[in-house]
Amino acid sequence: MTGRPHMVLLFIAGGILSLLAGCTGGRSLEAYPTATGGDARRGKTAIEQYRCGACHEIPGIPGARGLVGPSLAQFADRSFVGGEVPNIPENLVKWIMSPQSIEPATAMPALGVNEQQARDTAAYLYTLR
Amino acid sequence: MKSRAALLSTVLAFLLLAGCERRQDMLYTDGPGAGSIAWLSWFVFILFCVVTIVMWVLILGGILRRRGSFDTHEPFDVGGGQGWLAIGGFAIPVVILFVSFILSLRGMAEFPMHEDHEGHNGSSSVAPDIRVIGHQWWWEVQYIGGPVDQRFTTANEIHVPVGRPVNIALETADVLHSFWVPKLQGKVDMVPGYVNNLRLEAAQEGVYRGQCSQYCGAQHANMAVIVVAQQPKDYEAWRAHMVQPASQPSTPQEIQGQEVFLSAPCANCHAVRGTGAGGIVAPDLTHIASRQGLAANMFPNDDADLEAWVTHAQSLKPEVAMPNITQFDGVELRALVAYLRQLK
Known part of the structure; x- marks a missing residue:
């Protein structure tokens, strides 16, 4: 019987810890200002709107587990965009808007993303480390 | 403390329910079929509550009405209580069950009985406007009403005119499925080798979602159908377009x-x-x-x-x-x- 209160405390502590486990530990979308000229939170919305996750695995986007194109996990640390050009913001923005302008035979479609949306999307992708 | 926790969890459960999307809600309906079922559900639920309250009051009364004392028990009145049995145990339940039965029959009238849609069952047979065939895991939709050159096949999306009942024949190409658009009409199974019928009517314009509601394999949960209820002239325009062959590529x-x-x-x-x-x-x-x-x-x-x-x-x-x-x-x-x- 004496063990009961301890068990209760243990449960409460465990509950709080599991809640904390859901926190991103300060790794918020604003934590990585980049030179994209975009807003990562709006980028997340744009990524969901244009359904990038149908083809790509994208951390932080619900249901984005596509296997058609490459995973975008740790995208900020990748060396190349489209296997063609250096992974710098201007190239990424160009790639998102018109992949064919960099790699004419790519399967990735141009989805009619405007420049601001492309910058926002790039801003989000550069939070993926 | 216990009752407060129970109250809190009940309130929380209701709050969760309030957050539910109403696209597949069977209690907030947009069609006469589903409406009569929802009405019957509320009727039975309220009746259940009333009967339950009456029964608990009677049980409580029986507990509290002390006969004799702890020292001297009064003898059981073995001959008494016939009136309670006759009225409370027989007459009232008969009335309640009879009324529920009649109301259920009225609700069932919304579902046409099984009829062979070829018309072998006599003149009462209704020719279906649409045949919906369940497949693992999609819905084949054949518009089979009207002249032959007005018929076409599509999938997963059914258009209906607002305010007009549409007769649907339900079949399956493989296993059991069940067609259910909760805001419009009750659920009817699609049974192999058998044709079931459903009369669907939407009272308002809108897009109504339904899901297969008979487990049919791995992707059962992702077998959804939508019913698009349109104004009759929009519906006729849609139909006229669907009859056309595919558009030719231009670029x-x-x-x-x-x-x-x-x-x-x-x-x-x-x-x-x-x-x-x-x-x-x-x-x-x-x-x-x-x-x-x-x-x-x-x-x-x-x-x-x-x-x-x-x-x-x-x-x-x-x-x-x-x-x-x-x-x-x-x-x-x-x-x-x-x-x-x-x-x-």
């Missing part, structure tokens, strides 16, 4: 896409009316670009999802009949999608 990319489509395995299973593609085991693609969803409304119908679906259906909807088709290069794939996207 060089779309023309290349059609060549890709016809030379790839697509046409073995899918039909595009007006081309050589005549497969009937998969959804008709003649007007695929006009539909709202892909893969039985599992995904929105857009460039990204269509491209992903064509090349990698198995990861998006595992075990679906559609294979991963990986024979295209990037240019061919984009052309194919451009072709399909202009099949409005």
Whole structure:
């Protein structure tokens, strides 16, 4: 019987810890200002709107587990965009808007993303480390 | 403390319910069929509450009405209580059950009884306007009312005119499915080798979602159908368009896409009316670009999802009949999608 209160405390502590486990530990979308000229939170919305996750695995986007194109996990640390050009913001923005302008035979479609949306999307992708 | 916790959890449960999307709500309905079922549900629920309260009051009264004392028990009145039994145990239940029975029958009148839609059951047989055939895991929709040249086949999306009852024959091509659009009408099973009938009517314009509600395999949960209720003139315009053969590709990319489509395995299973593609085991693609969803409304119908679906259906909807088709290069794939996207 004496063990009961301890068990209760243990449960409460465990509950709080599991809640904390859901926190991103300060790794918020604003934590990585980049030179994209975009807003990562709006980028997340744009990524969901244009359904990038149908083809790509994208951390932080619900249901984005596509296997058609490459995973975008740790995208900020990748060396190349489209296997063609250096992974710098201007190239990424160009790639998102018109992949064919960099790699004419790519399967990735141009989805009619405007420049601001492309910058926002790039801003989000550069939070993926 | 215990009762407070119970109260709190009940309130929380209701708050959660309040957050539910109303697209498939069977209590907030938009059609006479579902409306009469919802009415009956509320009636039975309230009746249940009233009967329960009366019973608990009687039990409480029986407990509190002390006869004799702890020292001297009064003898049991073995002969008494016949009146309670006759009225409370027989007469009232008979009345309640009889009223419920009549009201249930009234509700059942919303469902036409099983009739052979070929008309073998005599003059009472109603010719269906639409035949919906369940497949693992999509819905084939055949508009079979009217003259032969006004008939067509589509998939996963049923259009109906507002305020007009539509008779639907329900069949299955494989296992048991169940057709249920909760805001419009009750649930009717699709049974192998058997035709069931359903009369559907939408009172308001809108897009109503339904889901297969009889477990039918791995992707049962992703087998959705939508009913689009339109004003009669919009509905007639939609029908007139659906009867038309597929639109012809116009840009060089779309023309290349059609060549890709016809030379790839697509046409073995899918039909595009007006081309050589005549497969009937998969959804008709003649007007695929006009539909709202892909893969039985599992995904929105857009460039990204269509491209992903064509090349990698198995990861998006595992075990679906559609294979991963990986024979295209990037240019061919984009052309194919451009072709399909202009099949409005």
